Amino acid sequence: MVITIYGDSISGNCLKVKWTADHLGVAYRWLETGVLNGETRTAEFLAMNPAGQVPLVLLADGRPLAQSNAIILHLAEGSPLIPADAYERARMLEWMFWEQYSHEPYVAVARFQVRYLEKPVGDLEPRIVERGLQALQRLEGGLATSSFLVGEQPSLADVALVAYTRVAGEGGFDLDAFPRVQAWIARVEAALGIA
Amino acid sequence: MVITIYGDSISGNCLKVKWTADHLGVAYRWLETGVLNGETRTAEFLAMNPAGQVPLVLLADGRPLAQSNAIILHLAEGSPLIPADAYERARMLEWMFWEQYSHEPYVAVARFQVRYLEKPVGDLEPRIVERGLQALQRLEGGLATSSFLVGEQPSLADVALVAYTRVAGEGGFDLDAFPRVQAWIARVEAALGIA
Numbered sequence: 001m002v003i004t005i006y007g008d009s010i011s012g013n014c015l016k017v018k019w020t021a022d023h024l025g026v027a028y029r030w031l032e033t034g035v036l037n038g039e040t041r042t043a044e045f046l047a048m049n050p051a052g053q054v055p056l057v058l059l060a061d062g063r064p065l066a067q068s069n070a071i072i073l074h075l076a077e078g079s080p081l082i083p084a085d086a087y088e089r090a091r092m093l094e095w096m097f098w099e100q101y102s103h104e105p106y107v108a109v110a111r112f113q114v115r116y117l118e119k120p121v122g123d124l125e126p127r128i129v130e131r132g133l134q135a136l137q138r139l140e141g142g143l144a145t146s147s148f149l150v151g152e153q154p155s156l157a158d159v160a161l162v163a164y165t166r167v168a169g170e171g172g173f174d175l176d177a178f179p180r181v182q183a184w185i186a187r188v189e190a191a192l193g194i195a
Numbered sequence: 196m197v198i199t200i201y202g203d204s205i206s207g208n209c210l211k212v213k214w215t216a217d218h219l220g221v222a223y224r225w226l227e228t229g230v231l232n233g234e235t236r237t238a239e240f241l242a243m244n245p246a247g248q249v250p251l252v253l254l255a256d257g258r259p260l261a262q263s264n265a266i267i268l269h270l271a272e273g274s275p276l277i278p279a280d281a282y283e284r285a286r287m288l289e290w291m292f293w294e295q296y297s298h299e300p301y302v303a304v305a306r307f308q309v310r311y312l313e314k315p316v317g318d319l320e321p322r323i324v325e326r327g328l329q330a331l332q333r334l335e336g337g338l339a340t341s342s343f344l345v346g347e348q349p350s351l352a353d354v355a356l357v358a359y360t361r362v363a364g365e366g367g368f369d370l371d372a373f374p375r376v377q378a379w380i381a382r383v384e385a386a387l388g389i390a
Binding site: 070101 | 245246254258260261262263264265266268269272281282284285286288289291292293295296297299300333336337
Protein backbone atom coordinates (compact mmCIF):
# COMPACT_ATOMS: atom_id res chain seq x y z
CA MET A 1 0.00 0.00 0.00
CA VAL A 2 1.14 3.51 -0.81
CA ILE A 3 -0.18 6.65 0.79
CA THR A 4 -3.11 8.53 -0.75
CA ILE A 5 -2.97 12.30 -1.05
CA TYR A 6 -6.25 14.15 -1.47
CA GLY A 7 -5.13 17.44 -2.91
CA ASP A 8 -6.10 20.36 -5.11
CA SER A 9 -3.34 21.24 -7.55
CA ILE A 10 -4.12 24.95 -7.26
CA SER A 11 -3.34 24.86 -3.52
CA GLY A 12 0.17 25.57 -2.31
CA ASN A 13 -0.66 23.73 0.91
CA CYS A 14 -1.33 20.60 -1.16
CA LEU A 15 1.73 21.04 -3.32
CA LYS A 16 3.93 21.10 -0.21
CA VAL A 17 2.91 17.50 0.38
CA LYS A 18 3.49 16.48 -3.24
CA TRP A 19 6.93 18.11 -3.34
CA THR A 20 8.00 16.53 -0.06
CA ALA A 21 6.86 13.09 -1.16
CA ASP A 22 8.53 13.48 -4.57
CA HIS A 23 11.75 14.76 -3.02
CA LEU A 24 11.94 11.92 -0.53
CA GLY A 25 10.81 9.21 -2.95
CA VAL A 26 7.66 8.44 -0.97
CA ALA A 27 5.23 6.52 -3.18
CA TYR A 28 1.69 7.93 -3.32
CA ARG A 29 -1.40 8.19 -5.39
CA TRP A 30 -2.80 11.68 -5.86
CA LEU A 31 -6.56 12.11 -5.84
CA GLU A 32 -7.41 15.50 -7.26
CA THR A 33 -9.96 17.01 -4.89
CA GLY A 34 -11.38 20.39 -5.84
CA VAL A 35 -11.88 23.12 -3.28
CA LEU A 36 -13.81 25.31 -5.72
CA ASN A 37 -16.31 22.63 -6.71
CA GLY A 38 -17.14 21.47 -3.18
CA GLU A 39 -15.31 18.15 -3.17
CA THR A 40 -13.86 18.90 0.28
CA ARG A 41 -17.35 19.33 1.71
CA THR A 42 -18.97 16.04 0.76
CA ALA A 43 -20.11 13.71 3.53
CA GLU A 44 -17.55 11.18 2.40
CA PHE A 45 -14.70 13.67 2.62
CA LEU A 46 -15.84 15.16 5.94
CA ALA A 47 -15.87 11.66 7.42
CA MET A 48 -12.14 11.50 6.68
CA ASN A 49 -11.35 15.10 7.63
CA PRO A 50 -13.99 16.90 9.69
CA ALA A 51 -12.14 20.16 9.05
CA GLY A 52 -13.16 19.89 5.38
CA GLN A 53 -9.72 20.86 4.13
CA VAL A 54 -7.13 19.54 1.73
CA PRO A 55 -4.47 18.31 1.81
CA LEU A 56 -5.57 15.15 3.51
CA VAL A 57 -3.41 12.06 3.49
CA LEU A 58 -4.43 8.49 4.14
CA LEU A 59 -1.34 6.70 5.36
CA ALA A 60 -0.46 3.25 4.08
CA ASP A 61 -2.56 1.69 6.86
CA GLY A 62 -5.53 3.93 6.02
CA ARG A 63 -5.27 6.31 8.96
CA PRO A 64 -5.95 9.96 8.07
CA LEU A 65 -3.69 12.92 8.63
CA ALA A 66 -4.50 16.54 7.83
CA GLN A 67 -2.77 19.94 7.95
CA SER A 68 -0.08 20.41 5.34
CA ASN A 69 2.73 21.14 7.76
CA ALA A 70 1.86 18.24 10.06
CA ILE A 71 1.81 15.94 7.02
CA ILE A 72 5.20 17.00 5.68
CA LEU A 73 6.71 16.76 9.18
CA HIS A 74 5.44 13.19 9.34
CA LEU A 75 6.62 12.22 5.85
CA ALA A 76 10.05 13.76 6.37
CA GLU A 77 10.82 12.29 9.78
CA GLY A 78 14.43 11.17 9.84
CA SER A 79 15.26 12.84 6.53
CA PRO A 80 17.65 15.75 5.87
CA LEU A 81 14.64 18.04 5.42
CA ILE A 82 14.41 18.11 9.22
CA PRO A 83 17.60 19.42 10.88
CA ALA A 84 19.24 17.06 13.34
CA ASP A 85 20.17 19.93 15.67
CA ALA A 86 17.45 20.64 18.24
CA TYR A 87 17.70 24.42 17.95
CA GLU A 88 17.64 24.37 14.16
CA ARG A 89 14.65 22.05 14.30
CA ALA A 90 12.90 24.49 16.62
CA ARG A 91 13.63 27.38 14.26
CA MET A 92 12.24 25.36 11.39
CA LEU A 93 9.03 24.84 13.36
CA GLU A 94 8.97 28.55 14.24
CA TRP A 95 8.92 29.38 10.52
CA MET A 96 6.28 26.74 9.83
CA PHE A 97 3.87 28.01 12.49
CA TRP A 98 4.56 31.59 11.41
CA GLU A 99 3.73 30.57 7.85
CA GLN A 100 0.26 29.38 8.77
CA TYR A 101 -0.48 32.35 11.04
CA SER A 102 1.21 35.35 9.44
CA HIS A 103 1.92 34.47 5.80
CA GLU A 104 -0.66 32.10 4.32
CA PRO A 105 -3.75 34.06 5.48
CA TYR A 106 -2.51 37.07 3.50
CA VAL A 107 -0.19 36.00 0.68
CA ALA A 108 -2.20 32.90 -0.24
CA VAL A 109 -5.59 34.50 0.31
CA ALA A 110 -4.75 37.47 -1.92
CA ARG A 111 -3.58 35.11 -4.65
CA PHE A 112 -6.70 32.95 -4.31
CA GLN A 113 -9.05 35.92 -4.51
CA VAL A 114 -7.27 37.50 -7.47
CA ARG A 115 -6.47 34.45 -9.52
CA TYR A 116 -9.38 32.13 -8.75
CA LEU A 117 -12.18 34.48 -7.70
CA GLU A 118 -11.09 37.10 -10.25
CA LYS A 119 -11.13 39.94 -7.76
CA PRO A 120 -9.18 42.98 -9.01
CA VAL A 121 -6.00 43.53 -7.01
CA GLY A 122 -7.26 47.02 -6.13
CA ASP A 123 -10.31 45.51 -4.43
CA LEU A 124 -8.34 43.36 -1.98
CA GLU A 125 -8.85 44.22 1.68
CA PRO A 126 -6.09 46.68 2.62
CA ARG A 127 -5.34 44.58 5.70
CA ILE A 128 -4.57 41.56 3.51
CA VAL A 129 -2.21 43.53 1.28
CA GLU A 130 -0.47 45.22 4.21
CA ARG A 131 0.10 42.03 6.16
CA GLY A 132 1.14 40.15 3.04
CA LEU A 133 3.81 42.77 2.44
CA GLN A 134 4.89 42.54 6.07
CA ALA A 135 5.24 38.78 5.68
CA LEU A 136 7.38 39.14 2.56
CA GLN A 137 9.50 41.76 4.32
CA ARG A 138 9.96 39.40 7.24
CA LEU A 139 11.10 36.67 4.85
CA GLU A 140 13.52 39.08 3.17
CA GLY A 141 15.03 39.82 6.58
CA GLY A 142 15.15 36.15 7.50
CA LEU A 143 17.29 35.46 4.45
CA ALA A 144 19.86 38.17 5.18
CA THR A 145 22.52 35.83 6.51
CA SER A 146 21.77 32.38 5.15
CA SER A 147 20.90 30.65 1.89
CA PHE A 148 17.86 28.91 3.31
CA LEU A 149 15.55 29.84 6.17
CA VAL A 150 17.42 27.62 8.60
CA GLY A 151 21.07 27.66 7.69
CA GLU A 152 22.67 26.44 4.49
CA GLN A 153 20.52 23.40 3.77
CA PRO A 154 16.90 23.31 2.64
CA SER A 155 14.43 22.23 5.32
CA LEU A 156 10.68 21.92 5.62
CA ALA A 157 10.62 25.62 6.52
CA ASP A 158 11.61 26.36 2.93
CA VAL A 159 9.09 23.89 1.54
CA ALA A 160 6.30 25.45 3.61
CA LEU A 161 7.20 29.05 2.84
CA VAL A 162 8.02 28.71 -0.83
CA ALA A 163 4.63 27.24 -1.67
CA TYR A 164 2.73 30.51 -1.70
CA THR A 165 5.67 32.91 -1.88
CA ARG A 166 6.59 31.70 -5.38
CA VAL A 167 3.09 32.59 -6.62
CA ALA A 168 2.70 35.78 -4.57
CA GLY A 169 2.80 37.75 -7.81
CA GLU A 170 -0.53 36.20 -8.78
CA GLY A 171 -2.04 38.06 -5.81
CA GLY A 172 -0.55 41.38 -6.87
CA PHE A 173 2.59 41.35 -4.73
CA ASP A 174 5.69 42.59 -6.54
CA LEU A 175 8.52 40.21 -5.72
CA ASP A 176 11.03 42.51 -7.42
CA ALA A 177 10.95 44.45 -4.17
CA PHE A 178 12.33 41.41 -2.34
CA PRO A 179 15.52 40.34 -4.11
CA ARG A 180 16.71 37.90 -1.45
CA VAL A 181 13.32 36.23 -1.51
CA GLN A 182 13.50 35.93 -5.29
CA ALA A 183 16.93 34.33 -5.19
CA TRP A 184 15.80 32.01 -2.41
CA ILE A 185 12.74 30.90 -4.40
CA ALA A 186 15.04 29.84 -7.23
CA ARG A 187 17.31 27.97 -4.81
CA VAL A 188 14.41 26.13 -3.18
CA GLU A 189 12.83 25.28 -6.52
CA ALA A 190 16.14 23.88 -7.71
CA ALA A 191 16.65 21.91 -4.50
CA LEU A 192 13.16 20.42 -4.72
CA GLY A 193 13.22 20.00 -8.47
CA ILE A 194 10.06 22.03 -8.95
CA ALA A 195 11.38 24.84 -11.10
CA MET B 196 21.45 30.21 33.16
CA VAL B 197 17.73 29.65 32.94
CA ILE B 198 15.57 30.48 29.96
CA THR B 199 13.88 33.87 29.68
CA ILE B 200 10.26 34.09 28.62
CA TYR B 201 9.03 37.40 27.25
CA GLY B 202 5.30 37.09 27.68
CA ASP B 203 2.08 38.98 28.21
CA SER B 204 -0.05 37.37 30.91
CA ILE B 205 -3.25 38.20 29.05
CA SER B 206 -2.12 36.11 26.06
CA GLY B 207 -3.06 32.45 25.87
CA ASN B 208 -0.16 31.93 23.46
CA CYS B 209 2.20 33.12 26.20
CA LEU B 210 0.52 31.10 28.91
CA LYS B 211 1.06 27.92 26.85
CA VAL B 212 4.79 28.43 27.34
CA LYS B 213 4.47 29.14 31.06
CA TRP B 214 2.27 26.09 31.66
CA THR B 215 4.58 23.81 29.71
CA ALA B 216 7.64 25.06 31.56
CA ASP B 217 5.88 24.78 34.93
CA HIS B 218 4.57 21.30 34.15
CA LEU B 219 7.98 20.04 33.07
CA GLY B 220 9.93 21.80 35.81
CA VAL B 221 11.86 23.96 33.35
CA ALA B 222 13.40 26.90 35.20
CA TYR B 223 12.71 30.31 33.69
CA ARG B 224 12.39 33.97 34.40
CA TRP B 225 9.26 35.65 33.09
CA LEU B 226 9.59 39.16 31.72
CA GLU B 227 6.14 40.67 31.46
CA THR B 228 5.97 42.28 28.00
CA GLY B 229 2.79 44.15 27.16
CA VAL B 230 1.17 43.86 23.77
CA LEU B 231 -1.29 46.67 24.46
CA ASN B 232 1.37 49.19 25.52
CA GLY B 233 3.74 48.60 22.60
CA GLU B 234 6.47 46.69 24.40
CA THR B 235 6.61 44.13 21.56
CA ARG B 236 7.32 46.88 19.03
CA THR B 237 10.37 48.51 20.55
CA ALA B 238 13.63 48.41 18.60
CA GLU B 239 15.15 46.30 21.36
CA PHE B 240 12.38 43.73 21.16
CA LEU B 241 12.27 43.66 17.36
CA ALA B 242 15.99 42.93 17.32
CA MET B 243 15.22 39.73 19.22
CA ASN B 244 12.02 38.87 17.34
CA PRO B 245 11.50 40.69 14.02
CA ALA B 246 7.91 39.40 13.98
CA GLY B 247 7.18 41.67 16.96
CA GLN B 248 5.23 39.00 18.80
CA VAL B 249 5.20 37.38 22.20
CA PRO B 250 5.87 34.80 23.42
CA LEU B 251 9.56 34.99 22.75
CA VAL B 252 12.02 32.81 24.59
CA LEU B 253 15.74 33.31 25.01
CA LEU B 254 17.20 29.89 25.59
CA ALA B 255 19.85 29.34 28.25
CA ASP B 256 22.57 30.18 25.72
CA GLY B 257 20.78 33.37 24.68
CA ARG B 258 19.47 32.19 21.33
CA PRO B 259 15.93 33.38 20.55
CA LEU B 260 12.92 31.25 19.70
CA ALA B 261 9.46 32.53 18.82
CA GLN B 262 6.02 31.08 18.01
CA SER B 263 4.24 29.57 20.98
CA ASN B 264 3.80 26.12 19.50
CA ALA B 265 7.39 25.91 18.28
CA ILE B 266 8.56 26.92 21.76
CA ILE B 267 6.52 24.32 23.62
CA LEU B 268 7.58 21.63 21.14
CA HIS B 269 11.18 22.53 21.89
CA LEU B 270 10.74 22.66 25.67
CA ALA B 271 8.83 19.38 25.75
CA GLU B 272 11.14 17.31 23.54
CA GLY B 273 11.52 13.87 25.06
CA SER B 274 8.75 14.43 27.61
CA PRO B 275 5.40 12.62 27.89
CA LEU B 276 3.68 15.72 26.49
CA ILE B 277 4.88 14.54 23.06
CA PRO B 278 3.59 11.07 22.15
CA ALA B 279 6.27 8.49 21.40
CA ASP B 280 4.18 6.97 18.61
CA ALA B 281 4.84 8.58 15.23
CA TYR B 282 1.20 8.70 14.18
CA GLU B 283 0.04 10.13 17.49
CA ARG B 284 2.81 12.72 17.26
CA ALA B 285 1.61 13.65 13.79
CA ARG B 286 -1.97 14.01 15.00
CA MET B 287 -0.74 16.24 17.83
CA LEU B 288 0.96 18.46 15.26
CA GLU B 289 -2.19 18.42 13.12
CA TRP B 290 -4.14 19.88 16.05
CA MET B 291 -1.41 22.42 16.77
CA PHE B 292 -1.28 23.76 13.21
CA TRP B 293 -5.09 23.74 13.07
CA GLU B 294 -5.11 25.76 16.30
CA GLN B 295 -3.06 28.55 14.82
CA TYR B 296 -4.95 28.60 11.51
CA SER B 297 -8.57 27.79 12.35
CA HIS B 298 -9.06 28.42 16.07
CA GLU B 299 -6.83 31.21 17.43
CA PRO B 300 -7.72 33.78 14.70
CA TYR B 301 -11.38 33.53 15.72
CA VAL B 302 -11.72 32.35 19.32
CA ALA B 303 -8.74 34.36 20.61
CA VAL B 304 -9.43 37.41 18.48
CA ALA B 305 -13.07 37.61 19.61
CA ARG B 306 -11.95 37.39 23.22
CA PHE B 307 -9.26 40.04 22.72
CA GLN B 308 -11.66 42.46 21.07
CA VAL B 309 -14.41 42.00 23.63
CA ARG B 310 -12.38 41.82 26.81
CA TYR B 311 -9.44 44.10 26.05
CA LEU B 312 -10.75 46.45 23.37
CA GLU B 313 -14.22 46.54 25.01
CA LYS B 314 -16.04 45.84 21.77
CA PRO B 315 -19.63 44.68 22.37
CA VAL B 316 -20.11 41.01 21.44
CA GLY B 317 -22.81 42.08 18.98
CA ASP B 318 -20.29 44.21 17.09
CA LEU B 319 -17.88 41.34 16.36
CA GLU B 320 -17.41 40.53 12.69
CA PRO B 321 -19.91 37.77 11.84
CA ARG B 322 -17.11 35.81 10.16
CA ILE B 323 -15.15 35.71 13.43
CA VAL B 324 -18.15 34.46 15.40
CA GLU B 325 -19.10 31.89 12.77
CA ARG B 326 -15.61 30.44 12.40
CA GLY B 327 -15.08 30.50 16.16
CA LEU B 328 -18.20 28.41 16.60
CA GLN B 329 -17.03 26.05 13.84
CA ALA B 330 -13.73 25.63 15.67
CA LEU B 331 -15.46 24.83 18.95
CA GLN B 332 -17.73 22.36 17.14
CA ARG B 333 -14.70 20.72 15.58
CA LEU B 334 -13.13 20.38 19.04
CA GLU B 335 -16.37 18.89 20.40
CA GLY B 336 -16.23 16.30 17.63
CA GLY B 337 -12.56 15.62 18.22
CA LEU B 338 -13.30 14.70 21.82
CA ALA B 339 -16.06 12.21 21.02
CA THR B 340 -13.99 9.11 21.57
CA SER B 341 -11.05 10.09 23.77
CA SER B 342 -10.34 11.99 26.97
CA PHE B 343 -7.70 14.19 25.39
CA LEU B 344 -7.21 15.33 21.81
CA VAL B 345 -4.71 12.58 21.08
CA GLY B 346 -5.74 9.51 23.05
CA GLU B 347 -5.95 9.13 26.80
CA GLN B 348 -2.93 11.19 27.85
CA PRO B 349 -2.52 14.97 27.71
CA SER B 350 -0.21 16.22 24.98
CA LEU B 351 0.89 19.57 23.62
CA ALA B 352 -2.25 19.52 21.46
CA ASP B 353 -4.27 19.96 24.64
CA VAL B 354 -1.94 22.66 25.96
CA ALA B 355 -2.20 24.58 22.69
CA LEU B 356 -5.96 24.27 22.33
CA VAL B 357 -6.99 24.81 25.93
CA ALA B 358 -5.24 28.18 26.12
CA TYR B 359 -7.93 30.17 24.34
CA THR B 360 -10.77 27.64 24.57
CA ARG B 361 -10.95 28.00 28.36
CA VAL B 362 -11.50 31.76 27.99
CA ALA B 363 -13.74 31.57 24.91
CA GLY B 364 -16.64 32.79 27.04
CA GLU B 365 -14.86 36.13 27.39
CA GLY B 366 -15.38 36.55 23.65
CA GLY B 367 -19.08 35.77 23.83
CA PHE B 368 -18.94 32.06 22.98
CA ASP B 369 -21.25 29.93 25.11
CA LEU B 370 -19.31 26.85 26.16
CA ASP B 371 -22.46 25.29 27.62
CA ALA B 372 -23.22 24.30 24.01
CA PHE B 373 -20.06 22.17 23.97
CA PRO B 374 -20.24 19.79 26.94
CA ARG B 375 -17.35 17.56 25.88
CA VAL B 376 -15.18 20.63 25.47
CA GLN B 377 -16.14 21.83 28.94
CA ALA B 378 -15.28 18.51 30.53
CA TRP B 379 -12.01 18.38 28.58
CA ILE B 380 -11.04 21.88 29.75
CA ALA B 381 -11.41 20.72 33.35
CA ARG B 382 -9.32 17.63 32.64
CA VAL B 383 -6.55 19.59 30.97
CA GLU B 384 -6.52 22.24 33.68
CA ALA B 385 -6.23 19.52 36.31
CA ALA B 386 -3.48 17.73 34.38
CA LEU B 387 -1.49 20.96 34.01
CA GLY B 388 -2.32 22.25 37.48
CA ILE B 389 -3.76 25.49 36.14
CA ALA B 390 -7.33 25.22 37.43
